[in-house]
Structure formats: structure tokens, C-alpha cells
Amino acid sequence: METLASGDSGSHTLIPGELDASHGVVLYLEEVTVSFDGFRALNNLSLTIDVGELRCIIGPNGAGKTTMMDVITGKTRPDTGTVFFGQTLDLSQMTEAQIAQAGIGRKFQKPTVFENHSVYENLELAIKTNKGVWNSLFGRLSGEQTDRIGEILYTINLVDKAPLRAGLLSHGQKQWLEIGMLLAQEPKLLLLDEPVAGMTDHETERTAELLTALAGQHSIIVVEHDMDFVSSIARKVTVLHEGCVLAEGPMETVQHNEKVIEVYLGR
Amino acid sequence: MRYQPVSVGLAQRLFSTKGWTGLAAALGVILVLVPLLNLLVPVSSPLHLSDYAVALAGKILCYAMVALAMDLIWGYTGILSLGHSLFFALGGYAFGMYLMRQIGHDGSYGSNLPDFMVFLDWKAYPWYWSFTDHFWYAAMLVIAVPALLALVFGYFAFRSRIKGVYFSIITQAMTYAFMLLFFRNETGFGGNNGFTDFKRIAGIPIATGEMRMALFILSGLALLGFLLLARAIVTSKFGRVLTAIRDAESRVMFCGYNPLRYKLAIWTFSAVICGIAGALYVPQVGIINPSEMSPANSIEIAIWVAVGGRGTLIGPLLGAGIVNGAKSWFTVAFPEYWLYFLGLLFVLVTLFLPQGVMGLLKKMRR
Ligand SMILES: Nc1ncnc2c1ncn2[C@@H]1O[C@H](COP(=O)(O)OP(=O)(O)O)[C@@H](O)[C@H]1O
Ligand SMILES: [Mg+2]
Numbered sequence: 001m002e003t004l005a006s007g008d009s010g011s012h013t014l015i016p017g018e019l020d021a022s023h024g025v026v027l028y029l030e031e032v033t034v035s036f037d038g039f040r041a042l043n044n045l046s047l048t049i050d051v052g053e054l055r056c057i058i059g060p061n062g063a064g065k066t067t068m069m070d071v072i073t074g075k076t077r078p079d080t081g082t083v084f085f086g087q088t089l090d091l092s093q094m095t096e097a098q099i100a101q102a103g104i105g106r107k108f109q110k111p112t113v114f115e116n117h118s119v120y121e122n123l124e125l126a127i128k129t130n131k132g133v134w135n136s137l138f139g140r141l142s143g144e145q146t147d148r149i150g151e152i153l154y155t156i157n158l159v160d161k162a163p164l165r166a167g168l169l170s171h172g173q174k175q176w177l178e179i180g181m182l183l184a185q186e187p188k189l190l191l192l193d194e195p196v197a198g199m200t201d202h203e204t205e206r207t208a209e210l211l212t213a214l215a216g217q218h219s220i221i222v223v224e225h226d227m228d229f230v231s232s233i234a235r236k237v238t239v240l241h242e243g244c245v246l247a248e249g250p251m252e253t254v255q256h257n258e259k260v261i262e263v264y265l266g267r
Numbered sequence: 268m269r270y271q272p273v274s275v276g277l278a279q280r281l282f283s284t285k286g287w288t289g290l291a292a293a294l295g296v297i298l299v300l301v302p303l304l305n306l307l308v309p310v311s312s313p314l315h316l317s318d319y320a321v322a323l324a325g326k327i328l329c330y331a332m333v334a335l336a337m338d339l340i341w342g343y344t345g346i347l348s349l350g351h352s353l354f355f356a357l358g359g360y361a362f363g364m365y366l367m368r369q370i371g372h373d374g375s376y377g378s379n380l381p382d383f384m385v386f387l388d389w390k391a392y393p394w395y396w397s398f399t400d401h402f403w404y405a406a407m408l409v410i411a412v413p414a415l416l417a418l419v420f421g422y423f424a425f426r427s428r429i430k431g432v433y434f435s436i437i438t439q440a441m442t443y444a445f446m447l448l449f450f451r452n453e454t455g456f457g458g459n460n461g462f463t464d465f466k467r468i469a470g471i472p473i474a475t476g477e478m479r480m481a482l483f484i485l486s487g488l489a490l491l492g493f494l495l496l497a498r499a500i501v502t503s504k505f506g507r508v509l510t511a512i513r514d515a516e517s518r519v520m521f522c523g524y525n526p527l528r529y530k531l532a533i534w535t536f537s538a539v540i541c542g543i544a545g546a547l548y549v550p551q552v553g554i555i556n557p558s559e560m561s562p563a564n565s566i567e568i569a570i571w572v573a574v575g576g577r578g579t580l581i582g583p584l585l586g587a588g589i590v591n592g593a594k595s596w597f598t599v600a601f602p603e604y605w606l607y608f609l610g611l612l613f614v615l616v617t618l619f620l621p622q623g624v625m626g627l628l629k630k631m632r633r
């Protein structure tokens with residue numbers, strides 16, 4: 001692959017199409033605005049996420065959390081503002097598939113796994129590899145890839161469910177499978193939209209453990225309503241309100257911020 | 268940390284032992300039983316298979332190929348095409364051009380142009396008829412024309428993310444536009460009469476028992492070949508991506524796949540199968556005209572697949588056989604009621620047999 005020395009910093013090499021997080025920041029949103037029929041779902045939103053960070057985004061319904069994820073993953077285009085993955089990748093110019101290939105994985109609010117495929121096949125489809133037509137027709141999983149699938153099955157606690165149709169899993173298990181599919185893509189940035197919605201307390205606890213274990217290796221953004229869950233994992237919390245950042249900081253500080261109490265916590 | 272290796276039988280087999288046996292049996296029927304009963308058993312014997320029956324069976328084999336093609340795009344990928352009769356007709360017309368050139372001077376005007384061109388007072392073949400007197404050139408057109416049309420049309424439709432009923436409607440509209448085009452005499456494809464009165468293929472007379480049998484066998488082999496190919500496709504990872512696109516397309520995109528390429532590949536392959544089926548169909552029925560592209564035909568193809576069972580490959584073949592078998596009986600016994608019956612069948616299958624005949628068989632086995 002062609003590499004070229006980056007002009008201004010000179011200290012690192014740059015591979016076109018690959019994440020360059022040399023400044024310690026994996027995601028920049030700058031003054032992003034998205035309107036739906038005049039209604040501003042995102043209003044001048046600015047946000048940065050550091051490499052290896054586990055960030056929680058909270059905010060009342062309609063605050064724009066899901067829309068923000070749509071913008072990052074290329075599902076919705078920003079009307080104004082910029083979205084950069086690392087120093088070099090302008091996400092607003094890339095397709096969903098290119099963004100996924102570049103290393104952003106997304107879990108939807110409603111768990112979406114391939115219900116008619118087995119748990120194993122779901123991971124097989126997600127695993128990081130050449131995703132072209134030709135490779136899908138004639139390629140085979142390498143030994144490394146099957147090992148990786150085994151590891152992920154273990155991580156998400158679904159080893160004995162591997163041959164089962166994913167549609168038969170419980171709601172919580174589907175959420176895990178979806179997280180597993182994200183891990184299989186070896187993303188640099190993981191976006192999780194309400195990962196514990198509909199989970200039992202036990203499942204929620206396990207998910208918290210899973211996410212804390214994953215932070216560090218990956219940068220993670222979690223959108224969540226469940227405040228106990230957020231307190232149990234978050235180091236830094238961003239509160240969204242009416243499409244822009246209301247407050248940001250450690251959970252304890254945010255919890256005591258008056259504006260936040262007014263719009264969200266104090267009900 | 269070491270994890271236990273997880274061994275899961277991922278590799279779906281191409282066919283089960285029973286499947287292979289069934290295929291071998293079908294091959295035996297096509298290559299041995301039918302030729303034997305038709306050509307060797309004397310006409311007086313009750314076991315004799317009439318020429319009519321062979322021609323009907325050959326025709327149904329071609330329809331079954333189209334049903335298979337439809338299953339790949341509709342059953343497996345979730346894209347309902349109402350343009351498959353167009354690809355079928357284009358394949359038929361492409362090979363029909365060759366058959367017309369094979370008539371030579373034996374037309375009713377004794378010209379070396381087809382009768383309809385003489386009638387239009389044309390003096391020479393239009394440019395797009397060039398080289399169609401060569402068998403292999405025509406055979407190439409049978410594949411290239413549907414493929415090219417599918418590729419271009421599919422590229423724009425899939426790129427614009429046209430889906431569901433919108434896609435069905437624009438494929439239907441395209442087919443209708445082509446039908447109107449082919450109805451015009453000036454288009455150079457024989458207008459509403461189309462092509463007929465074929466005399467020969469490769470210099471060999473067409474209206475003989477041997478030729479009929481050869482075409483029947485060829486259709487059977489093509490069908491089995493495409494069935495094997497289709498099965499290889501749907502058991503590959505490519506096939507699993509197709510069903511994933513059907514079930515949750517945006518998830519597929521967020522997994523890093525570009526659905527456009529996948530849809531385009533299977534859509535074009537599906538069109539090519541139809542083209543080849545059309546080319547085998549035309550010499551067996553002896554005519555191709557624009558009514559082959561009528562909206563009802565495309566809908567009928569979808570009904571074969573629904574009746575047999577979507578996403579099963581074998582089901583649609585059965586569906587094509589059952590519906591067309593019923594049709595050939597109905598159109599003799601109660602011709603005016605056929606369309607009512609077809610509509611009723613579709614409603615009943617949709618309501619009570621969403622998995623078609625294959626679903627019913629599965630239920631009975633349990
Ligand atoms: N596609 C859309 N069309 C119109 N309005 C939308 C669309 N998507 C989101 N919205 C509106 O934008 C606002 C933000 O929505 P969303 O991002 O889903 O909020 P959250 O996930 O924080 O609950 C809501 O008021 C919602 O109604
Ligand atoms: Mg939301």
C-alpha cells in the first residue's frame with residue numbers, strides 16, 4: 001500500500017483511507033446542524049472523542065442522540081458543520097459501507113441481527129475481511145478468523161448458542177450478538193445506541209463489565225437512558241439537549257449541574 | 268487467555284444425499300426415460316409419450332429456469348422483479364433473429380429477408396441484425412443483451428436505493444415500454460406477429476422428433492446446471508449476504524458491505540438465466556411475439572415462485588410445473604376461467620401457504 005509522509009507533522013506516516021488518530025482524538029464533530037423540515041434535530045453540535053475513551057451521551061428523548069449517530073455513520077448528511085474521523089477522514093464524504101470499513105461500528109437502538117442466519121453466521125458476515133462480491137463467492141474463513149469468532153462467542157457469552165438461528169435468541173442475547181458483530185469488525189470507534197434497553201439486571205451488569213473491558217482497546221460512545229448503568233461505566237458524560245451539548249464532565253459534576261437537573265435529571 | 272475452539276457445522280453442503288439422488292433421478296428422466304418413451308416406444312403403445320407432451324414438458328423446463336432466476340432475486344434477495352418476462356423475451360428475440368435468418372429463401376416471398384421486412388419494403392437488414400446469421404454470435408446476444416440491460420438498469424435503480432414496490436413498478440414500466448416498442452413494425456422485430464415459421468437450426472430441420480428431443484434435453488440440462496449453480500451461490504457466503512440484504516439491509520451496510528454490488532451481481536445473473544431460458548423456449552414453441560412481455564406474464568412468474576415456496580430453489584421449479592400443468596389443462600377445459608383460477612390460487616397461497624408447496628411438504632413430514 002502506498003504511504004506518504006504527512007507534510008506538516010512529519011513525525012508519522014499517513015496511509016490514505018486509514019484512521020490517523022495521531023493527535024489522540026478519534027472523532028471530531030464541529031458545529032454540526034441537521035434539520036428535518038425546519039426542525040433542528042442537531043443544532044451547532046460540537047464534540048470530540050479521545051482515543052480509547054468510553055463516553056456516555058445522555059439526554060431526554062428527542063435530544064438528537066440517535067441523529068448524532070446517524071451523522072457519524074453516514075446515514076444522515078449534516079446540513080452544515082464537519083465530521084472527521086481522526087485527522088484525515090471526512091465522514092460527510094463517505095458512504096455507510098466506507099465508514100464501516102474505515103473502522104466505525106454501530107449498534108442500533110433496536111437490536112438488528114440477521115434473524116434467519118445462525119449466531120455463528122452473523123459473526124461470519126461481520127468479521128473483518130475483504131467484503132467484495134468476489135471474495136464472498138470464493139473466499140474462505142482463515143484459521144485466524146475462525147479463532148477470532150470463537151473468542152468473540154466466548155466474550156459475548158453465546159458459545160453454546162452458536163448454531164442457533166439468531167431470531168431465537170432472547171432480547172438481551174441479541175444485543176450481545178450485535179455487540180459481538182461490532183467487535184468482529186475490529187472497529188476503532190464503537191457506537192452503541194441504548195445497549196441495555198430491555199435487558200434484565202443481570203444482563204445489564206454483564207454488559208457493563210463487557211464495555212469496561214473493551215474501553216482502552218476501542219473508543220466507545222454509549223447512548224443510554226439507564227442512569228445506574230451510566231454511573232457504573234462512565235468516566236465522562238455528555239448531556240445533549242435540543243441538539244447541542246448542555247454539559248460535559250464526570251458523572252458527579254454533571255449530576256449536580258443545575259441546568260442538567262432542570263431539563264433532565266430533576267423530574 | 269485461551270478460549271475453547273468453537274466448532275460449528277458452518278459449511279452447508281451443496282446438496283444432501285437425498286438431494287443428489289433426486290438430481291440424478293431427474294437427469295435420468297430427461298436423458299433416458301423421456302427420449303425412450305417418445306422415440307422408441309411405438310405410438311400404439313399406451314406407454315408412448317406424445318410429441319405434444321414432450322413439447323409441453325420442454326416449455327415448462329424453460330419456465331422453471333425463469334422461476335429459479337426469480338427465486339434468486341426475490342426469494343433470496345427480497346427484490347420482486349416484474350421485469351423477468353422482458354429478459355426472457357429478449358433472449359427469445361435474440362435467438363429468434365438467428366432462426367429467422369435460417370429460414371433463408373423459404374419465406375412466402377422467396378426473399379432472403381424475413382417476410383415482415385419485405386412487407387415493410389425494406390431492402391436490407393437493419394444494422395442490429397448484422398452477424399445474426401452466425402449461431403455463436405446469436406448465442407452471445409442471448410446472454411449479452413439481457414445482461415447489459417440488467418446491469419445498466421440495475422445500476423441506476425440500486426444506486427438510487429429504489430426498493431420494494433417502487434422497484435417492482437419501475438421494472439414493470441420498463442417491460443411495458445419494451446413491449447410497446449416491439450409492437451411497432453418499424454422497430455424491425457416483426458411487430459405484433461413477432462417471429463415465427465422457423466424452419467431450421469444449424470441447417471437441421473426444426474419440426475422433427477429428434478430436434479424436439481434435442482431441445483428438450485438441452486433445456487433439462489440447462490435447468491439442472493442452473494440449479495447446481497444457484498445452489499452453490501446460495502450456500503456460499505455471497506448467498507448469506509444476499510439473504511442478509513433481504514432481512515436487514517442497513518445492517519449489511521454497517522458491516523462494511525456495499526449492497527449495490529451484490530444486488531447488481533445477482534440481478535444480472537438472474538437476467539441471464541431468463542435470457543437463456545427464452546432462447547431455448549422460442550424454437551420449442553415456434554413463435555416469439557411482444558405479448559411475451561405483457562405485464563401478466565411477469566406477475567405469473569412471481570406466482571409460480573410463491574406457489575412453490577420462496578427461497579427454496581426447488582419449490583419454484585415445482586411451482587412452475589404445477590401452475591403451468593394446471594394452465595395447459597384449464598386452457599383446454601375452461602379457457603375463460605384460467606385467470607380467475609390463477610388469481611384465486613395466488614390469494615389462497617398467500618393466505619394459507621406463505622411458504623408455498625415446500626412449506627406444506629415440510630409440515631407434512633413432521
Ligand atoms: N428522519 C426524521 N425525520 C423527521 N424528524 C426526525 C427524523 N429523525 C429524527 N427526527 C426528530 O429529531 C429529533 C431528534 O431525534 P433523535 O435523534 O431520534 O432523538 P433521541 O435519540 O435523542 O431520542 C426528534 O424530535 C425527532 O422527532
Ligand atoms: Mg434515540
